[in-house]
Amino acid sequence: MRKLTTLTCILLIIGLISFSFIAFSRIKAPDDVKIRLMDNHVVVETPLLLINLTYYGARVVNWIVKDVGVDLAAGVGYTDFLKRYPLWSWIPSEPWPGELCLAKFKVTPRKDHSQLEFRYFKTDEHDRRLAVYRVIKFYPDKYFIDVEEILVNRGKREITIEAYWNKSIGYSISWSTRIESGDVQAWKAGSRIGFGKIWPWTRIYGRVNWAAIYNDGSRVWIGIIPFNQTNSLWLESKSWGEEVRIEFPAITIRPGQEVKYAYRIFGGPLRRELLNEAGFTGLPPDLSLRLRTRYDKYAYREGEEVNLSIELKKLAGEGYNVSIVFIEDESKKVIKRFNEFLHPHEVKLINIRLTAPRREGIHHYTIKIISEGRLFLEEKTWILVVKPRGERLKLVLVWHLHQPIYLNSSGDFESFKLFHHLISDFEYDHERIGIYLLHLKALERIKGIKVTFNIQPCLIYQWLAYLKKHRDDNFSKAIIEIINGLRELAREGRVQLLTSPIYHPLPAILIDLGWRNDLEAQIRMGKQLLEEVFKLNISGLWIPEMAFNKQLVDIMSEVGLRMTILDEREFIGSVRLASGKAPTPYNPYIIRSKNGGEIRVLFRDSQISDMIGFQASSTTDPEESVRELLYRLFKIYKEHPKGVVTLALDGENPFILGSVEARYLLQKLYEAVIEQKDWIETITLEEAVRNATDVIIDIGEGSWAGGFDIWMEGTVKEKMWNELKRVRKMLVEYTKSIGGEISPIPRLDPE
Template identity: 25%
Template sequence: MIYITTDKPLYRAGDSAAIRVKVSNEEDRGITVNARITASLNNDRLVSREERISLLRGETKVIETQVDLPGPGVLMANADVDYDGKSTTDSVRAYVLDGGKRIRLALVYHMHQPPWYLPNGAYYMDWAFRYVSDNLLSPFFDGGPYLFHAKLNEKYGEVKINVNLSPSLLHQWVDAVERGYALMDGHVYGVDSIQVKRVGEALDLFRSQAKRGQVEVLTSLYAHTIAGYLAATHGMVDVIDEEVKAGIDVTKNVIGIDPVGVWTPEMAWDMSLLGIYTAAGLHYTVLCGRNHFPGSVGDKGSIYEPYDVDGFTVFFRDQRLSDVLAFENNLFDERHADRMARRILMEAARADGEDPLVVIALDGENFIAMSKTPGLVAAEMNALYSYLDLLQRDGVLSTIRLSEASSAKRRLTFIPTTSWLGGFSKWRGERPEHEQYWIKAIDSYRSIVGAEAALGRRLGTARYALWHAVDSDFWWSDFWSGYMIDEWLRRVREEVANSMSGVRASLEREVIETLANRETSVGIRISNETGAPVRLDVVCCRDAATHVVGPGESVIRVTILPSVAGEYRIPVILSSKGYGYRILYQLLLVRAFP
C-alpha cells in the first residue's frame, strides 16, 4: 500500500534529500487517501506535509518532497496513509555525515567452484557452468550469478570491484569454451551450446573489466586447498607453494593480468603462507576481522585499515557486515531488497575513523544462488550498485581496488592460525569419515614425497591429483564428497605405483640357514629399470642404510645377528623418506650349534 524511501542512504551535511512516497491502491475499487509525510534530523522536525490523493483501482502515485540537511546525524522520514477508517505507515532512515568523513569500500567476491571433473575428464557436477547459464535469478535476470556479476559490472562501470576468479573455476570455463564438456551421466554440451556460449560471454566480460581497471582479479591456490591447516598440521608447505604458483599461471594465462592479490581459501591462514605468497610476487590477502584480527600481535588500530606483515599487506574484512550480505539473503519483495542495500551502506558508514577502509568479503555466487529468493537478491545487488554509483559522484564514498589501498601504516608481527570459522572442524572433526580420509590423504602425500626422493624427480601428475583430493569443498561436512576424494586419491596411488614400478626387489636366497650369534648376510636383488639412479633406504632388523642403486641389476647386502635359535621371517623394508614401498620376508633357520 505504501513505501517510503530517500534518493540515497547517505548524505553530507548541507545536502538536500529527496523523500519519495509510493502509494498504491490494492483495493478492488477507487479510493481517496490522506497522506502525511514527516521528516526529522536527530529528532528535530524538518518537514511535515499532508496531501489528499485519489487513486483508481490498481493505480500507484508517487509523492516527493525535498528537505535540507543542516548538520550530521540520523534522518528519519515517515509516511502515514488513512482511508475509509484504515491506516498504514512506513518509515525509512538515512545517515547524514559530517564534511570530513570519506568511506572507502572494497567489495571482494570469492567466485569459486572446486574442480568438478574426474581424472578421466568427465564432470561429476556442472555448477561451474550452471551458475553462468541457468536462469536462476528469474524474474530479475536471465542467467546465473557469475554472468549476473559480469553484467552488473558493465551496467555500473564506475563501481570498482575485487574478484577472486579461482583458478579451478577458470580452468573449467576455458575447458568448456575450448572443447565443450561432458557429464558422467552422459549429457554432452558442445562448444556451440547456449551453456558454453554463456560461459564464454562471462569470461570475456571479466577479462575486459580487468583490462580496463574496473575489476581487480585476485588469484589463489589452484584448487581450494585448506592451506593454513595443511601447513600447520601436516607440514605440506610444498603442496601449497606449488599450488600458488599454478594458480598464478592460470590467472595470467586466462585473464591476461599479473595478479597482485591472493585469496586464501577458507581464509585458512598460517604464518608459513607469508613466505610462499611473497616469494610468488603477491602483495596482499584478505583475512577475517572477527577470527584473525583479535589474536593478531603488533601495532593494532582497527580492522578498517591495512596492515603490513613483513612487507606483505593484510586486509581484514568486516565479518558482521559481510555476513549481512552473505546470509541475510531471503527477502520478501523489492522493497526489502532496497532496504537491505541501504542497510549495508549505512552500516559501512559507521566504521571508525575519518577515512575508514571497509572490506566486505564473501562468496560471490552462493549468497545469490542459495537464497530462497535469488531474484530478489539480484535486485538488492542492483540497488546497492545504483547507490554506490550515486554516492561516488557525490564524493561521500569511493569503491576501491585493494591494490590502491595496500600501503599500510601499522605493522603486525603475528596472525593466528585459523579460518573464517575460527577453526578447522568443518573439514576435520564434524563427520565420522573425516579421520579415516585424512589418514588416506596424508599417506598419499607421504608416498609422493618418498617416491620423489627415491627417483630424484618431481611427480607432477601425482601432485596434481593430490591438489584435487584436498580441495576443501569436498571435505566440508555439510557437502561431503568422499567419492571425489577417493577418485583423486586413487589417481595419486596409481601414479606413484607406476613411477616406482621400474624398481623391483627380490631376495637372493629364499631360505638362509645360520647359527645363533653369528653375523649373517642377507642379499636383496634390485632391478632398476627407471634409467636413472634410485636412492633407497633399506632396513632389516638393526641394519639400516641408504643405498644408491644404478640402472640395471644390483645386489644390496644387509647384516643381521640372530641371537636365539629358531625359525624366523625377517622383514626387509625398502623405503624412502620413511615411506615403505616394498617389504620382503627372509626365512631364517637359526641353529644353536653347528
C-alpha cells in the same frame, strides 16, 4: 430448632452434591481431549482441533481446524526426499534435518489425559548421552497447545549445542507448512513487526516475540510463541512451502543438568481476539495492508531537496477511508497528510517533497495509516544526510567466485553449475543470464567502479577443458566472453584478479598437517594458470575460507604473492603491531615473518560483508538494503574519513540463492557508490595496500568460520581425513621409491 437442623442438613446435602458435581465436571473436563495411540502415530482430538502426530520426530502430520475445515500441516512439500512435516526440533551441530527430526520417540499420555510425553535417548560416538522429552499440553477450548522440550544430560561429558556454521545458534524449533497459495509469514522481533514472503531465507537476530504463517484467503493462522530467551529467527520460503524457525542461544549442558525450552503453538482462525488471547500481540487491525517507501537518492546533502513516494497496497477485504500521515520524529511535526479511499487490490502512490535537514546524520520519520481514529499501520523510515570531508572513504569490493572440480577422470562433467552460473541462473532485464556474466555486465554498464575478483583456478581450468572440445555453443561463447571481458577490465585497471591454491584446500590445515610443500605447489599452479589465461601478473592471494597460518607469509613471499584479505572478526583481536597502537580493520597492514617474508593485508568488515551475504541476499527491496549499507559505511566514514573498508564475500550464492530481488543488489550498490562519489570511492586491493606502513609482528591462526572444526570434526570427516593421510603416505613412499618429485608442479593442459 429441629426444622432448622433438618433444613440445614438438606441444604448441606444439596451443597455437597452440587460441589461434587462441579468438582467431578472439572476433573472430567479433560475428557474433551481424546487421545488415541496408534502403531506409529497418535491422534489428539478436541472440540476445536484434530491433531495427528507421528512418533518419528514427534512431528505433526495433520492439524485440522474443525470449524474452518483447513488442515494446517498436510500441504507441505519435500526437501531432499524428506517430507517437511511441521513442528520439528533440531540440534544444529548436526547436518539438517538432524537426528531428532527422524528418530522414533516413545509416547506416553500423562495422568489427566490432556498431555502427551514424547521421549528419546540420544547417544553419539563419544558416549555423550542426551535425554530429550517433548511434553505437549492440549486444551478443550483453545486453538493452541503448550509445549515443553526438556533436555537432560545423562552422560559424564558436557554436551554443547551450537550450530557448526554459527556458534551463537543453539537448539531450534520450527514450523514448516503450505496452507494454500498466498501464504504470508509474520513475525514480531522486539518492537518490529514484519509481514512478507521471505524468499528464499533470512535470519533476524535478537528477541523473537512470535513468528507465524497465515493465509488471508482461508483466514487461518499457525504460529509459535517462545517463552525462553531467543538468539534469532529464521524465515524461509521455497517451492515446498514456508518456514518459521525459532533459534535459541548456543548452550553447554553439564552432566546431570536439565534445560527446558517452552513455547506455544496456535493453529486456528485468523481472528484478532483469538490471536491476542494466545499471545500474538501488536497485530495491526488489517493484516492485508502493505506499505513501501521509495527515495530519489540513496543519501542527501544538507538542505538538498528530497523526493519520496509512499506505495500503499491493500491485498484483500473491504475498502475504507484512510488518512496517510508523514511525521518528523524529532520535532513530532506532521509534514504531510493525505486522505484516500483504499480499494482491495489497488495501489495508492503518494508523492512527498521535503528539504533535507541541515545537520549530518540519520533522520527518522514515521508514516501512519489511520482509519476512523484507529491506527491501522505504522512504518518507520529515514533519510541519511552526509557532509563530505574532502577525503573519500575507500571501498574495496572483493567477490569470490568458486566451483569445485566436477570434471572426472573420464573427461565428463558431473555437474554443469560452473556453466549455468555463466548463462542461466535467472531472468534479468528480460534476458537469461548467469551470475558470472552479470558481474561482468554490471561493470561494463556502470563506469567508475573498481572491483577485485578471486576466480578460483580450478574453475578456469574446467572452462578451458570445455573449450578444448566445444567452440560454438552457448557455454563456450560465454566462457570466451567472460575471460576476454575480465582481461580487458584488468588492463584498464578497473579489475584486479586474485589467485588461490588450485584445488581450493584450506592453507592453515595443510600447514598444520605438515603438508606445506603440497600447499606451495597448489599455489604456484593456480598463479601460473591465471597468469597464462589473463596475460597479466597475479600479485594477490584469496585464502580459501580465510584459513590463515603465519607460515603462509613465507610461502606467499616465495611464490611472488604480496597481498591478501583476512577476516576482521576472527583475526583483528590477535593482531599485535610494532608501533604498539591498537589495530583497526580500516587500515592496510604489513605482515613480516621471522624469515624475512612480507605480505600486505586488509581485514574485511565481517559485519557488513555478512549483511550482504546473509541478510541483504533475502531482501525484497534491494534499494532499501543498499541504503542500509550506505548508512553503515557513513558511520565508518565519520570516524575514519581516510579509512579503507573491505567487503569480501561469496560472489555467487547471495545473488542466485537469494530472493528474486537480490539479483539487483549488485547494480543498485554500484549505482549508489557512483551517486555518492563525493564521499566514497572504490579501489582495488592492490591500490589499497600500496601505502601500508603499520607492521604486524604477531597474529593468530584461524578462519572466517572461527576455526577448523567445521572441516575436521565429526565421524565421517575424521574418517575421510584419516583415509586421505593413509593414501598420501602411500603415494609419497611410492614416489620416493621410484626417485620421483614430492609435491611436483605439473604443467596444466586441460583435456
